[in-house]
Amino acid sequence: MGDVSLEVRLGDTVLRNPVLTASGTFGYGSEYLGLVPLERLGGITVKGVSPFPSHGNSTPRTAEVFAGLINSIGLQNPGIDKFITHADYLPFLRTIDTNVYVNIWGKTIDDYVEVAARLEAEREGIDGLEINISCPNIKEGGIAFGTDLHLAGKVVSAVREATSIPLITKLSPNVGNIVDFAKCVVDHGSDVVSLINTFPALSIDIETRRPKIYTVTGGLSGRGIKPIALKMVYDVARAIEVPVIGMGGIFTAEDAIEFLLAGARAIAVGTAIFSDPQTPLKVISGIEEYLRKHDVNDINDIIGKISVD
Amino acid sequence: MSPSKFQENAVILENSNYRGDYFLITFSAPKISPHVLPGQFVHLQLPHSPELLLRRPFSIYNTNAEAGTLSLIYKAIGAGTGALSILPRDTVVNLLGPLGQRFPQATKDQRIIIAAGGYGCASTYLVAKTAESTGLCLLGARNKSDILVEDEFQKTGFEVQVSTDDGSYGHKGRITELLIPALDAGNGDTVVYACGPNAMLAAVGRLCMERDTIAYLSYDMEMCCGVGACFTCVIKRKCDSPDGWEYVRTCKYGPVFDAREIYWESDKSN
Numbered sequence: 001m002g003d004v005s006l007e008v009r010l011g012d013t014v015l016r017n018p019v020l021t022a023s024g025t026f027g028y029g030s031e032y033l034g035l036v037p038l039e040r041l042g043g044i045t046v047k048g049v050s051p052f053p054s055h056g057n058s059t060p061r062t063a064e065v066f067a068g069l070i071n072s073i074g075l076q077n078p079g080i081d082k083f084i085t086h087a088d089y090l091p092f093l094r095t096i097d098t099n100v101y102v103n104i105w106g107k108t109i110d111d112y113v114e115v116a117a118r119l120e121a122e123r124e125g126i127d128g129l130e131i132n133i134s135c136p137n138i139k140e141g142g143i144a145f146g147t148d149l150h151l152a153g154k155v156v157s158a159v160r161e162a163t164s165i166p167l168i169t170k171l172s173p174n175v176g177n178i179v180d181f182a183k184c185v186v187d188h189g190s191d192v193v194s195l196i197n198t199f200p201a202l203s204i205d206i207e208t209r210r211p212k213i214y215t216v217t218g219g220l221s222g223r224g225i226k227p228i229a230l231k232m233v234y235d236v237a238r239a240i241e242v243p244v245i246g247m248g249g250i251f252t253a254e255d256a257i258e259f260l261l262a263g264a265r266a267i268a269v270g271t272a273i274f275s276d277p278q279t280p281l282k283v284i285s286g287i288e289e290y291l292r293k294h295d296v297n298d299i300n301d302i303i304g305k306i307s308v309d
Numbered sequence: 310m311s312p313s314k315f316q317e318n319a320v321i322l323e324n325s326n327y328r329g330d331y332f333l334i335t336f337s338a339p340k341i342s343p344h345v346l347p348g349q350f351v352h353l354q355l356p357h358s359p360e361l362l363l364r365r366p367f368s369i370y371n372t373n374a375e376a377g378t379l380s381l382i383y384k385a386i387g388a389g390t391g392a393l394s395i396l397p398r399d400t401v402v403n404l405l406g407p408l409g410q411r412f413p414q415a416t417k418d419q420r421i422i423i424a425a426g427g428y429g430c431a432s433t434y435l436v437a438k439t440a441e442s443t444g445l446c447l448l449g450a451r452n453k454s455d456i457l458v459e460d461e462f463q464k465t466g467f468e469v470q471v472s473t474d475d476g477s478y479g480h481k482g483r484i485t486e487l488l489i490p491a492l493d494a495g496n497g498d499t500v501v502y503a504c505g506p507n508a509m510l511a512a513v514g515r516l517c518m519e520r521d522t523i524a525y526l527s528y529d530m531e532m533c534c535g536v537g538a539c540f541t542c543v544i545k546r547k548c549d550s551p552d553g554w555e556y557v558r559t560c561k562y563g564p565v566f567d568a569r570e571i572y573w574e575s576d577k578s579n
Contacts, residue, residue, distance in 0.1 A: 027538030031561070035316055035405070035536065047540075055556055062533050062541045064363045069533070073540045076556055222362060274533045275354060275362050276403070277316065 004291045005298045006284070008042075008265050010243050011166045011191040013127045015042040015099055015266060018299060019256065019284050022247050022270030023047055023103035023130060023170070024073065030092045036277050040284065042266060043099030046089075048132050050106050051114040053079035063203045063212035068222030068249075069271050070201045072215040075105055075135055080118045094125035101168060105132040109145075109155050113162045120163035129165050131156060131190070134172035134197035135219070146172035146197075152181055153188040160189030168192040168245065173199060173225075173232055182236040182244075194245035194268065195236060196229045221271040223249045230262050237263025237304060251279065253286020260287075263304040314408055314536070315340040321400045322378060324393075329454045330384045331428065332394050333370075339377030341406045345369050347414075347435035348527055348565045351379070351406035352535035355392050365389045366532045366560070368432030368504070369407065370458075382431040382457060408535050409564050412525050415500045417441045422491055423467065424484055424513050426450065426505020430457050432527050432564075436502045437465040445470065445491055449484025449505070453477040485512045492520050503527065514568035515575075524568040530559040537561030545572035 006017035023045040029038055038044065056076025063070045083089045083102075093100045104115040112131065119126060133146035133155055145151045156169055169185040171178055173196040182193045198219025203212040211217070229248020237244045246264030250256050251272040259267045272279040287299065296302055319336035327333040341351065352364040367381040385394035396402070412433075415421050421444030425433045430448055437446060446467040450456050451474045462469050470487050471479025480487055484505070492499065503513040504527035517524035530542040543556035544563065547570060554572035557563070 025534075025539065027534075027536075031534070031537040034314060047538075053550070053555075055552070056540060056543070059541075059543060060531060061543070062531070062539070064361070066360055069362055071533075071539075071541070076540045076543070223359075271362070274539060275364065277405070277534075277536075 004288055004296070006288060008299060008303070010128065010168075010245070010266060013099060013166060017042040017284050017287070018260065018264075018266040019280050019287075020045055020101070020245065020266055020268040021273065021280060022268035023132065025270040025273050028089050028093065029096060029100075030088050032277055036281065039097040041098045041280055042284075043101055043127065044093070044096075045101040045103055045130055045268060046093065047077060048075045048103040048105045048135070049077050049080055049083045049115055050075065050104070051080050051111050051118075053077065053082065058214040060213050061218075063218070065201070065203050065220070067224030068220050069274070070203055070213060070218040070220050071198070072213045072218030074215070080115050084118065084122050090122065090125065099127040100125055101128045101130050102126055103130040103132050103170070104159075105135060109158050112155055113158050116159045116162040116165070120165060123163075123165050126165055128168050128192070129159070129163065130168040130170050130194060131159055132170050134170050143172050143174065146181070147175050149180060149184050153184050156185045156188040156190050166191045168194050170197055171195040171236075172197050173228065178232050179235050179239045182240050186240050186242050190242070192243045192245060193236065193240065194247065196225070196232055196248045199225060221249070223251060225249045226255060230258055233259055233264050234262040234306065250283065251275075253283045253290060256283045256287055257290055257302070260299070260303050261306045263306070265303055313344050314406060315344075316403065316405050317341050318401045319404045321396055321398050321402060323398065324396055327382065327457065330386060331382060331457060332385055333380060333382055334393070335378055335380040336402065336404065337377055338379050338404055341404060342372050342377045342379045343374040345372045345379060345407045345435070346411035347439055348412035348432055349407035349409050350432075350564065351381070351404045352408055352532070353393070354403040355389055356396070356400060356402055358392050361389055361392060363533055364405065364535060365393070366408075366535055368527070368564075370431040370434055371438070372435070382428055384428055405535055409560055410562065412436050412502050412527070412565050415440060415442060418498060420444045420495055420499045421467075422488065422499060422501045423447065423462075424449070424488055424501060424503040424505070424509075426484055426509040427455055428457065429504030429527070429529075430462070432504040433502050434458060434461060437462055437467050440465070443467050447472070447484050447487045447491070449473070449487070449509070451475065483512075484509060485516060488513060488516060492516060492522055495522075501525070504529070511573065514571060514573070518568055525565050526568055526571070528559050528564045528566065530564065532560050535560045546570050547572045547576070
């Protein structure tokens with residue numbers, strides 16, 4: 001039996017396989033050094049970076065719920081200066097042999113532009129920027145841009161002007177029609193779209209009557225959101241020409257294959273990493289097994305190949 | 310930074326009720342065990358429990374590097390520890406470890422005081438076992454049945470004093486009421502190692518800082534990833550930022566912190 005090719009293209013970049021880590025769930029990569037062979041991943045999407053250092057939200061920040069996890073970290077990050085210079089961040093990411101995508105965010109459009117421009121000047125080792133317009137856990141910025149078509153278009157246009165690095169826009173599921181947002185960001189220069197971010201959610205400790213996280217509500221991820229994410233990826237992939245990165249509750253290769261069949265060119269593993277850091281690798285080998293079992297030599301031959309009468 | 314961490318399918322050798330709600334579990338974990346340093350923890354994935362998404366962190370109570378084993382003491386009080394408590398011998402359990410920063414080692418000339426509240430004894434026992442000098446171990450709890458591993462501490466050569474909130478064993482009152490005279494009896498170089506509820510750690514830290522005594526505090530925080538990726542388990546640490554503090558990840562930079570590093574509520578007014 002011949003070799004199976006797992007390579008996929010996201011715009012101008014080639015991934016050795018379609019399995020990425022989702023932003024916010026894999027730190028800056030260095031945290032998993034020695035535990036996960038980073039060079040076997042399709043790519044790493046690092047935690048959101050803003051122009052300024054950010055404390056993030058007060059604690060508690062996460063709550064385990066049935067079939068998922070609610071988080072409200074609040075995009076804590078060291079800020080772009082430290083991200084570029086400190087050994088734990090970009091300098092480390094440049095030493096590893098895998099694709100690197102930097103998630104960026106800000107409170108204003110100028111903030112997004114500033115981070116993008118700084119990274120444009122430091123683009124060695126960066127394969128793409130993921131514009132985060134979908135974080136539900138910060139008061140300013142984030143999802144405000146991701147739930148207003150006009151603002152979403154403006155952010156993406158402004159970032160597009162600031163950099164020629166390939167752009168991914170991460171979409172929020174908390175909109176009337178996610179397809180409209182996908183089309184909008186593509187029209188404004190996004191090379192790829194990624195979806196979905198988390199759903200606003202709440203969990204209450206009935207003994208203390210207090211919410212389980214400090215900001216009362218947070219974003220739900222994990223197994224429970226997978227069928228919804230899959231439907232959104234299916235809708236978006238049929239509606240736009242550019243590649244889609246699918247994510248939301250992927251825990252197994254079977255989950256990932258569903259996303260590929262629904263039209264995702266690549267997928268991201270997120271919350272599952274907290275349960276087992278080896279999940280991305282298990283997904284990669286499981287996809288490979290599936291392709292062999294079905295006599296498919298090239299992964300691209302299953303992308304979007306959901307069979308609908 | 311710990312020199313090495315592993316992900317290992319450990320095998321339960323023993324998982325027995327220690328007393329009341331407390332359990333002692335011993336694993337065969339030959340990769341992790343030889344590398345464990347006092348104060349470090351393992352991050353445990355509960356098998357057969359997909360609804361329990363997150364791993365659970367546990368301080369490592371004891372190890373036997375030659376036998377390749379490690380032991381934990383835990384209180385079966387929640388969904389995770391409840392599920393753990395019914396796992397039989399020979400069950401395979403996936404562990405990440407050893408994780409986190411160790412309790413810094415005292416020198417031969419330093420006097421050691423261990424202050425352990427409740428199952429905080431589990432994270433401090435290895436300090437006593439591996440110490441080059443001896444000292445005093447203070448065990449505090451609500452009542453007699455919550456005083457654990459007293460004999461084991463005694464076997465290390467440490468003097469043991471006990472306090473209970475209800476007076477059912479030892480001194481009636483707080484562990485800090487034993488700590489104050491112990492600190493004041495010292496003539497200089499003392500190092501305090503503490504683990505217990507956050508309020509106890511705050512009290513121990515304050516008493517030690519008032520006396521210019523070094524205190525290493527081990528924090529029990531809720532965690533997700535255990536390796537520094539998710540930013541769940543953050544704690545305020547002093548730094549040069551405009552606010553005077555930053556959130557640092559307990560799993561990566563802790564769980565042990567020097568009391569002088571912590572940004573205390575009382576630092577706000579300074």
